[in-house]
Structure formats: C-alpha cells, structure tokens
Amino acid sequence: MPSTxxxxxxxxxxxxxxxxxxxxxxxxxxxxxxxxxxxxxVYPELSRLEADGLVRHxxxxxxxPRDTKSYRITPSxxxxxxxxxxxxxxxxxxxxxxxxxxxSLWTVDPHQAATMVAGRRERYRAALGNxxxxxxxxxxxxxxxLRDPGNPAFAAYATLRRGISFERHAIEWCDxxxxxxxxx
Amino acid sequence: MPSTxxxxxxxxxxxxxxxxxxxxxxxxxxxxxxxxxxxxxVYPELSRLEADGLVRHxxxxxxxPRDTKSYRITPSxxxxxxxxxxxxxxxxxxxxxxxxxxxSLWTVDPHQAATMVAGRRERYRAALGNxxxxxxxxxxxxxxxLRDPGNPAFAAYATLRRGISFERHAIEWCDxxxxxxxxx
DNA sequence: TAGCACATGTAACTCGTTACATGATTTG
DNA sequence: CAAATCATGTAACGAGTTACATGTGCTA
Numbered sequence: 001m002p003s004t005x006x007x008x009x010x011x012x013x014x015x016x017x018x019x020x021x022x023x024x025x026x027x028x029x030x031x032x033x034x035x036x037x038x039x040x041x042v043y044p045e046l047s048r049l050e051a052d053g054l055v056r057h058x059x060x061x062x063x064x065p066r067d068t069k070s071y072r073i074t075p076s077x078x079x080x081x082x083x084x085x086x087x088x089x090x091x092x093x094x095x096x097x098x099x100x101x102x103x104s105l106w107t108v109d110p111h112q113a114a115t116m117v118a119g120r121r122e123r124y125r126a127a128l129g130n131x132x133x134x135x136x137x138x139x140x141x142x143x144x145x146l147r148d149p150g151n152p153a154f155a156a157y158a159t160l161r162r163g164i165s166f167e168r169h170a171i172e173w174c175d176x177x178x179x180x181x182x183x184x
Numbered sequence: 185m186p187s188t189x190x191x192x193x194x195x196x197x198x199x200x201x202x203x204x205x206x207x208x209x210x211x212x213x214x215x216x217x218x219x220x221x222x223x224x225x226v227y228p229e230l231s232r233l234e235a236d237g238l239v240r241h242x243x244x245x246x247x248x249p250r251d252t253k254s255y256r257i258t259p260s261x262x263x264x265x266x267x268x269x270x271x272x273x274x275x276x277x278x279x280x281x282x283x284x285x286x287x288s289l290w291t292v293d294p295h296q297a298a299t300m301v302a303g304r305r306e307r308y309r310a311a312l313g314n315x316x317x318x319x320x321x322x323x324x325x326x327x328x329x330l331r332d333p334g335n336p337a338f339a340a341y342a343t344l345r346r347g348i349s350f351e352r353h354a355i356e357w358c359d360x361x362x363x364x365x366x367x368x
Numbered sequence: 369t370a371g372c373a374c375a376t377g378t379a380a381c382t383c384g385t386t387a388c389a390t391g392a393t394t395t396g
Numbered sequence: 397c398a399a400a401t402c403a404t405g406t407a408a409c410g411a412g413t414t415a416c417a418t419g420t421g422c423t424a
Binding site: 004007008010011014031032033034035036078081082084085086087088089090091092093094095096097098099100101102103104105106107108110112113116119120123147149150151152154155156158159161162165166169170172173176177180181183 | 188191192194195198215216217218219220262265266268269270271272273274275276277278279280281282283284285286287288289290291292294296297300303304307331333334335336338339340342343345346349350353354356357360361364365367
C-alpha cells in the first residue's frame with residue numbers, strides 16, 4: 001500500500017508519463033497547492049511503487065552523471081489509484097502557523113498587529129491573482145472539457161476553484177480583522 | 185528558540201496556568217482547529233521551555249504515580265511570544281488529502297465520486313455547526329470584549345471566524361462539485 | 369467491576385526537510 | 397564564465413504519531 005505521496009505520484013502519472021524530476025516540479029505546482037514533497041522523497045517512493053508493480057520505467061540515456069528514467073503507471077497502479085480516491089480522507093488536521101499567531105495577537109500592539117495581518121493579506125492576494133490567471137488559461141485551453149467529469153482537466157479545475165475560494169475569503173477575513181484591530 | 189509547538193504552549197499559558205495534561209486537551213480544541221500535537225510531544229517541549237526560562241512549574245502532589253505540575257509563563261516567555269507573533273509566518277503549505285483525491289476524481293465513476301464528495305460535505309457541515317455553537321456561546325460569555333484587541337477572547341474569536349468562513353465555503357464548493365459531477 | 373478521566377513520561381517508528389554529492393547543457 | 401536548469405540519488409536531522417508504561421479515583 002503506497003503512502004499518500006505515492007498516490008500523489010500515481011495521480012500525476014495517470015495523466016502522462018514523467019521523469020522523477022518532472023514529478024518533483026509538478027509537486028511544486030499544481031500539486032503543491034494542496035500537497036508538497038521534495039525530490040529526496042520522490043526517488044525512493046518511485047522505487048517502492050515500482051517494487052509494488054504500480055509503475056515501471058524505461059531508461060533514456062542522458063548527458064548527466066545518471067540516466068533519465070521515464071515512469072509510466074501500470075494497469076494495477078491505475079486500479080490502486082481509483083480505489084484510493086473513493087476511500088474517505090482523514091480529516092485534514094490543519095496546521096496554520098499564521099492562525100496560531102493570530103491566537104496570541106492580543107499580546108501585541110494593535111497597530112503592529114494590523115501591519116502584520118496586512119502583510120499576510122498581500123500574500124493571499126498574490127496567490128489569488130496567480131490562481132485567477134491559471135483559471136483564465138484553463139478556460140482558454142479546455143473550454144467545455146472543464147465540465148466533463150471524466151476529463152483530467154475537470155479534476156484539476158475543481159481543486160483550482162477550491163483554491164480561489166480559499167484565498168478570496170482569507171482576504172475578506174483579513175479585511176475584517178484589520179478593521180476590528182483599528183477599533184471599528 | 186522554541187519550536188512552533190513551544191509558541192502554541194506559550195500562547196495558552198499566556199492566558200492562564202495549566203498542567204501538561206490541560207495543555208494537551210487545549211491542543212485538541214480550540215488550538216487543534218489550526219495546530220495539533222499529542223501529549224508525547226508536550227512534556228518534552230515543556231522541559232525545553234523551562235530550560236530556556238520561558239516557563240516554570242510548581243508541583244501539586246497528586247494521587248497518581250507522578251506529581252501534577254502546574255506551568256506558568258515567565259516575563260521572558262511572554263516577551264518571546266509577543267516577538268514571535270509579529271514575525272511573518274512561513275506560507276502555509278497546505279496538506280489536504282481530500283483535495284489530492286479530488287485531483288484524481290476523473291479516474292472514477294461520477295456517481296460514486298459524488299457520493300464520496302457528499303460524505304466530505306457532511307464533515308464540513310458538522311464542523312460548521314460546532315463552530316457556530318461556539319460562536320454563540322462566546323457572544324453570550326464575552327459580548328463587547330470580542331471587539332477589544334487586547335482581550336484574549338478577541339484573538340480566539342478571530343480564529344473562530346476564519347474557521348466558520350472556511351467550512352461555509354468548503355460546503356458551497358462541495359455543492360458546486362456534486363452538481364457538476366451530476367452533469368448540471 | 370469495567371471502563372474512563374486524570375496525569376506524566378519514554379521508545380520506536382514514520383514522514384519530511386535540508387544538506388551533501390555529481391555532472392552536462394543552456395543562458396545571461 | 398558564472399549561474400541556473402536538468403537530473404538523480406544518499407545522509408543526517410527534526411518533527412510528529414503510535415505504542416508502551418504506570419497508577420489513582422470516579423462512575424455506569
């Protein structure tokens with residue numbers, strides 16, 4: 001049974017073949033919006049998936065010190081992925097260092113607190129802008145396919161919509177907090 | 185320099201003295217809504233905080249195999265907490281196993297997918313109900329103090345409002361997703 | 369009387385990050 | 397010519413979870 005990271009990799013390989021390096025890049029964006037991993041985790045996990053018969057690779061001779069390996073999901077891997085998708089996810093124990101700071105915000109000067117929150121708001125705003133750009137390009141590229149439940153683009157679009165909603169309402173909440181800190 | 189968990193504990197002790205056990209309970213709720221830890225982490229971390237002079241304890245003789253220790257934050261601990269609050273939080277790398285499943289939702293039957301999403305929606309709805317109850321009781325208990333930036337209840341209320349918004353919009357998104365999966 | 373709440377601690381293990389290591393090709 | 401990108405791997409470390417361990421008092 002693969003780890004969560006294993007299923008993340010299978011989810012990428014179900015769309016197209018990729019090298020470990022390409023998987024690592026995908027784990028920054030778009031997967032990185034809801035699951036992260038560094039390359040040092042990816043290579044051992046690919047070995048484990050291959051040992052379990054869920055992926056296999058073919059070697060492409062490369063110029064560097066090691067060969068490039070292109071990974072492909074097997075029918076068995078595809079079945080394991082679909083079965084996992086329908087299992088209930090453990091309740092996401094959120095770990096938000098920013099909210100932890102907010103919990104102790106009463107211990108600092110309200111004006112400095114407002115400045116700190118405004119900094120965070122800007123981060124949310126930048127992420128939202130990024131997501132909205134992505135949404136526009138997805139609409140242009142895929143059109144009606146975004147409403148087809150069997151299309152990979154639909155699933156990616158669904159996660160994107162969740163991200164857009166998240167950032168938008170985080171910004172609204174920051175605005176409320178800044179206003180309240182200012183006494184009104 | 186304390187770990188993030190250390191600051192979570194300081195944030196609780198800045199409000200009132202607590203034992204390791206009481207801190208563990210608080211790390212389920214309300215801190216657990218944005219930061220979790222088990223008791224096996226709490227006790228070593230308290231030792232570290234004490235070694236750094238940020239908390240100290242007094243022993244209350246108890247009936248069990250070990251004494252009960254009541255921890256109090258020191259002036260130095262309080263300063264460390266306030267300084268940390270104003271430092272920028274690292275961008276919350278969200279880890280949401282549910283969204284990871286959604287990314288591969290195109291590989292399964294849309295009807296089964298909708299059932300899975302509906303199950304998740306119910307979880308969000310239950311959490312929202314819980315938060316709304318909490319909001320009502322905070323309004324009853326604290327009233328206008330919830331608008332006073334220097335009051336600990338204000339900071340707790342701010343995090344609660346973020347939680348309420350999060351669950352509410354997660355539900356809205358589930359409704360959109362279920363509708364889209366049904367072809368509508 | 370069995371189980372739960374109270375109360376604290378250690379040990380083993382897993383997961384994840386950062387740093388170490390190597391080396392060709394492309395770009396500024 | 398220096399830095400970034402491509403490309404793969406290991407090692408050391410830290411953070412976090414689960415299991416082990418102990419023992420009292422209360423309640424169903």
